[in-house]
Amino acid sequence: MVSSAISLGSTALSVHLRRSPAPLLPPILCTTFTSHRSIFFGRRFAPISITCGRIDPRRPFAMAFTPIKVSEGKKEVLVFENEEELSVSLAKFTAELSEKFTNDRGAFTVVLSGGSLIKSLRKLVESPYVDSVNWGKWHVFWADERVVPKDHPDSNYKLAYDGFLSKVPIPPGQVYAINDSLSAEGAADDYETCLKHLVNTGVLKLSTATEFPEFDLMLLGMGPDGHIASLFPGHPLLNEKQRWVTHITDSPKPPPERITLTFPVINASSNIALVVAGAGKASVVQKALGPDQNSYDVLPVEMVSLKEGELKWFTDKDAASKLPNFANL
């Protein structure tokens, strides 16, 4: 056991490393070790467990498929070597939840985002999941949608259809797109009415803690400004406490007219996968998960805080590159 303390600005970081004996394999093929350390994570110290796996002999220079893992209560941060490995793990995670909820309640309610998230779902439409997932039980929703026709290049529905939905046999009646013939306000009202109907029919459950709908899995992306869904930094919609779905007509990111789930709904989820890859998002990841936090400019992504569910960050090393605690791995 090796113990040491690292000074991180004005913050003392205590580190406890434990290395297992070298395994009986040629050194270049195996670098198995386990380390347990405490890092400064968010606003407080939290224990984390880091496991670097054995190097795959077929890919000697790539780390085997064991992500760096940071846990804080019901929040877990996974950092993958790259976006490719992130997408493999995201598919497995989603397929496992699909099986769990399908078995438990005969339905799986999944919320999609637009943007880069859809590309990160690509492994789910490949073998083995394309054949093994019970797609007939899926009910698909959107965290946010741009108020444009469904065949418009800006449509989150079109993005999801082209990259994901067209490749799996989810019944079309279980894919809940917005009504694109309405205004932004009308489309938000209509979507909220649709969700309430699905609560009444038992497809969606209500959170016992909050009385807001509780989706089984929300797959959220995050913009480089820290926005999630269509909830943008500093916008009054961040404070919405009553509505399930609301609209925006002045989105700072085009197109301006959108509808979005609200924070009470997002935070009532059973599970959220927050999928954040690439160096362009490293500064926001640093702000959201790093040591320098303040409460006067909280970003939307920092407002994701589940009442009872589990939040998992799926990041890659580029996105996590500004987190001081990962620098020495």
Ligand SMILES: O=C1O[C@H](COP(=O)(O)O)[C@@H](O)[C@H](O)[C@H]1O
């Ligand atoms: O406008 C949007 O942006 C976010 C983030 O997109 P990304 O391409 O940076 O991942 C997305 O999650 C949201 O659904 C979309 O409408």
